[in-house]
Amino acid sequence: MTSVSQAFGISAPPLRLAITLLSSGWRDLDELVSATAAPRRSVEDLLTALDGDLEKDGAAMRLREDAVDRYRELATPPADPGEEVAAKLAALVEDVPAALPALDHVQATPDTALRRASWLAEQYDLRSARLLFLGDHDLTSLAVRAVAPSAHLTVVDVDDRVLEYIDRHGDRSIRTVHADLRFGLPLAVAGSSDVVFSDPPYTREGMGLFASRGIECLAEPQQGRLVLAYGYSVRHPALGHQVQLALTALGLTFEAIIPNFNRYTGAQAIGSAADLYVCQPTARSGKQGKVAKQRKGQRPGIYTHGPQSVEARETPAALREALLGRASETGLPVEERGIDWTTPSPVPEGTAVAIDLSADPGPWLLRVLLGFNATRLALLLPNAHPDLGNAKAQAALTELVAGKYRLTLRRSTPDNKHAIVVADAIPAGDEKPAVHTVFSRAHGRLGNLWQQAPSDIAGLRLVDLPRHRIAEVQAALRR
Secondary structure: OHHHHHOOOOEOHHHHHHHHHHHHOOEOHHHHHHHHOOOHHHHHHHHHHHHHHEEEEOOEEEEOHHHHHHHHHHHOOOOOOHHHHHHHHHHHHHOOOOOOHHHOOOOEOHHHHHHHHHHHHHHEOOOOOEEEEEOOOOOHHHHHHHHOOOOEEEEEEOOHHHHHHHHHHOOOOOEEEEOOOOOOOOOOOOOOEOEEEEOOOOOHHHHHHHHHHHHHHEOOOOOOEEEEEEOOOOOOHHHHHHHHHHHHHOOEEEEEEEEEEEEEOOOHHHOOEEEEEEEEEOOOHHHHOOOOOOOOOOOOOOEOOHHHEOOOOOOOHHHHHHHHHHHOOOOOOEEEEOOOOOOOOOOOOOOEEEEEOOOOOOOHHHHHHHHOOOOEEEEEEEOOOOOOOOHHHHHHHHHHOOOOEEEEEEOOOOOOOEEEEEEEEOOHHHOOHHHHHHHOOOOOEHHHHOOOOOOOOOOOEHHHOOHHHHHHHHHHHHO
């Protein structure tokens, strides 16, 4: 059965039609190629896989009567999700964490999420194809779970709130992974998927970055697909041209562009609608799809609004000097580092590290604290950062890194728009050994560091976990 499913790769419609035709009467090879619009080689692969279950009469063939039932499931398209599923999804979208303009969140309608799910289930065999979402504030993954209960789904997102929401309402049947794609892709999701879906930021930089990471996620890029939402105003076709050039430069070919497939609450500048791009990587994509690491001090602008927008200004020199001053106030030598926490970055013993996080949308602070092992960290942040906004948030952050750092939170420093967080390393003996081991080796696979790691996170690193799962790991290690 597996070899039969693989005959057409991940594409489901020609497989379903071919099985239906062979179940209903005598067919020859030419008729199957013409009816399915599939390459002759793919149809030949299917017939080879079915050979033991075929009757033949010269050039004609059909499925044996006693074999038809075994293949009926392969020939059956997904059922209509129904009104109950639609109502449940609408309620979930209604309660999804508030959109963050700094991350270019614009909410797709519940009908759009369900339409995406039905289309994906129709086009790809989700019983076997692995589907990954790069960002999912629209909850398309939950819609797919309702349409295809056995689908293998993964969501990668920078917003911890969204990951926690999907975990809570998806009964943890969807793997959730944290990542900011500008700084890298978790090793556990690289090369792990057959289809990647994303609704990226609609800048040239944002579309290019998400498409590049999507290529990296594909197990076999030339057999996989990227399915992307993208919209631009018909009054500014040059913007659409720039994005299409960026995708073409990645070695992607447009298999289909479905107009106005996605509808939104808001986004009126583009008519509250976006097209659906179905992209197939080529042999060039593996080479063109690599993304350079962010350079130290470089602002990773990919969005249309806020401190991470393409037009965002650099941090003023006075703020940088204040940050360096806090780092060096105990007399330690200071190194200035970039934001990237995704790979180990050794710090000489007895050294302080200063990092500018003034564009942090929320999740960077915790990951930098986990990802860097330094005698002292000094971090520049927005004063309104979610972890600093009130006593409860401050206490939660302090507790979450207590096995590694002692925090000093200096709000409204050096001005009323910024804060400086100072983290001083605690001695190893001040925390339970298991906690200190895992939290000081945040780039190691949890399964290698912790024998009792749950199977769904054993292949991930601590820095790759959603925030609520990090808290769960800490609590379990302390027990």
